[in-house]
Amino acid sequence: MKFKDLENYLRAKGLKDYIDFYLDVKNELIELNINRWYFCSVARYDNDTFEVFESFHGAKVDEKGFYITDGELWQYKIFKSLKRAIDFALKCKAENKLPKKPLRVW
Numbered sequence: 001m002k003f004k005d006l007e008n009y010l011r012a013k014g015l016k017d018y019i020d021f022y023l024d025v026k027n028e029l030i031e032l033n034i035n036r037w038y039f040c041s042v043a044r045y046d047n048d049t050f051e052v053f054e055s056f057h058g059a060k061v062d063e064k065g066f067y068i069t070d071g072e073l074w075q076y077k078i079f080k081s082l083k084r085a086i087d088f089a090l091k092c093k094a095e096n097k098l099p100k101k102p103l104r105v106w
Contacts (some may be wrong), residue, residue, distance in 0.1 A: 001083040003028045003044075013090065020093070030086070032093045040089045040098060045078055050085035052077045054098055057105075074102035 001009065003025045007017065015021050015032075022031045022039075031039040038054060045051040052075075059071030076099045079085040092098050 001081075001086070003030070003082070006030055006082075006086065009086070030089075032089050034093055034096060034098060038098065040092045042082070042085045042089050048080070050079050050082050051075055052079070052085050052089050052092075057102075073106040074098075075104040075106075076102055078103070 003023070006025075007023055010021055010023075011017075017023065020033050024030070028044040029041060030043075031041045034040050038056070041053050041055060042050055043053070054074045054076065056067065056071035057074040060068040062068055077085070077088055079088065
């Protein structure tokens with residue numbers, strides 16, 4: 001599977017672009033909406049691997065939805081297969097939660 005194939009794969013699973021996911025094929029990044037404020041993202045990482053991560057972990061958001069603080073990037077898992085990374089991210093979306101412990105934090 002390649003990033004260009006993800007749109008059809010996610011639509012076949014009933015997800016809607018710009019509501020449930022955002023796909024950037026050029027930069028090989030996809031963000032799945034977990035709730036109104038957090039996203040579970042998948043991107044190409046090192047040595048042909050794919051990481052599942054969350055940007056803005058712990059960020060503070062005001063009542064209008066604007067970020068007050070940046071938060072951290074939490075890397076959750078690294079996979080050798082894009083499909084396995086996407087399926088893990090889809091599981092997080094279906095459960096509406098992200099893992100409690102990261103592999104790395106920036």
